Amino acid sequence: MEAALDLGDTAAGALAAVDVRSLSRQQLAAGVVRVQQLIDRFTVAHSRLVTAADQAGVWRDAGCRDMAEWITNTTRTSYGTASGLVALGETVNAAPEVAQAVAAGELSAASAATLHDAVTTAPADADLGSLIDAVKGSKPKAARQAAERWKELNVPAGETEEEREDRRYQRRSVRTAPPVDGLATTTVVLPVLQSRQFINALNAVVGKPCEADLRTTEQRLADGLILLCDAFAKGEVIGGRERPTVLLVFDADAYTGDSDTPARTANGDRIPACVARHLAENAHLQRVVQAGSRILDLGVTVRLASDDQYRALVVRDRGCRWPGCEIPAAWCEADHLTPYPAGPTTLDNLVLWCTHHHHEKHRPGVTVLGDAHTLRLVLANNTLIDCTPRPAQAAA
Ligand SMILES: [Zn+2]
Structure with a gap:
């Protein structure tokens, strides 16, 4: 370990000593690419150390809540960067193929980190090679999308829809970054249905755009959130079971548990049957009888509990x-x-x-x-x- 770190020091020193003004355009271009690839390989090696330190419980002795917080405190990097490193370490730990693809220059460290969920939740017999092939040469955003598609095709064997939904639900979070220039960014991660409810609620609170309203959609939603929080502070938000905010269309068979056909929101989001059944307990229910595209009958709106x-x-x-x-x-x-x-x-x-x-x-x-x-x-x-x-x- 010491010898490897000394070599790294030597490499960093040698690179810093290069007279960059003496280089040709080709040398500069090649240098930029090579150093990025080296950094990516260092990042992967770094992430492996992080994972080992995480498993050894280094952060526990320091009273930190997790490894990412420990890295943030000791190296003064951001929590986002630190948790990205933890995720990358877990990724290459679960799939050494990912580290090989980075070493071969086929995958950037940033793209490799987007494979975390696919790799760590993959069934034991999943073909990780096909995942690597699907993301080779992709930028992080495309790699994330390819990994999502791959995940759909490689559902862990024996995992029920309830378990999958529960796994998603456990990743919900609200995180606020420290203010920069008087503005703080808050990131909200919610299951798709709650995310629709969130936006619908903000839209309802802020109301329709008024005359000469020059606000962007983003600004109007922000105003809705501010209004909602103000109302809560004034004691005007009282909860209750009225005001349905999302319309779900759901097969009768799936409602009674005889099938698992997913429900759909008006926006076309797929909502697992188990989630829709759980929501139905508190929703307004309306029967719609269809023959093909013709609606034959609309029942009255009822609730399960009167x-x-x-x-x-x-x-x-x-x-x-x-x-x-x-x-x-x-x-x-x-x-x-x-x-x-x-x-x-x-x-x-x-x-x-x-x-x-x-x-x-x-x-x-x-x-x-x-x-x-x-x-x-x-x-x-x-x-x-x-x-x-x-x-x-x-x-x-
Ligand atoms: Zn409770």
Whole structure:
């Protein structure tokens, strides 16, 4: 290791000493490309060290939350750069072919890093060579798209739609970068449906453009977000189950669990059947009978839990039933403990959860014990969660 670092020092010194003004145009062009390839190889080697240090728990001793934070603190690089390095290390660890492609100059380190998800979630028997072939010579954006297509074709064997959706959902995040020139960039990562809801809500809050409105769409959405946060600060955002914000079209068979045909949003996004079924519990439902493209019948709009049942739930549960969670009823969703239509829409089978705990309850591997009055959950890691009504709830 020391000898390798000394050689690296020598190389960096020698490159720095080159009299760049004496070089021809061809030499300059070749130099720029060669040094970039060297940097990429160094980056891959660096990322391998990072992964090994991560696994050795270097960051834990320093009280950091993860390896990327430790790198940020010790090398003064950005968190984004540091987490990119961690991701690249995990990529080449899972697929040494990626490191070989970078060493051969077929793939840049930036493009290699975009393969992280494809490589780390690939089934054991997946043909990683075909992934490398698909992304060779691609810039990061094209490599990311090719990796997404490859992923669609190489679904881990035995992974259910629920598990795949759960894996996606666990990557949700809101991250704010430190301000630059008085502006801070906040990056929001949401599943596609929640992302539509987010934009629809901002659009609804900001309203239609008024006369002589010169704002861009981006500025109007930003104003919507500012208005929404202001309203929350003033206590005007009260939650509740009205105001549906996304229209989903869904087959009756998929609704009852007899098929897994995905639902579609009005924008054409594909929403997995398991997610649509989960949402249906709190949505306005309308039956549409079609013959080919002709609509034969439109049913009335109904809800799975009636308004009376919902009010009774609010009185009984008062808020999320997860122990220690203080989200009030107005922000909660009704949940069928035994999913509809196998489980009835009765108060014994309905409880309120906040969005987060509703998701936790529906995660793969969670077992429901008892009914609404004796409810306990066994989580995927075998933790037992006691969700029996609190004394005040029981009295109510
Ligand atoms: Zn909760």
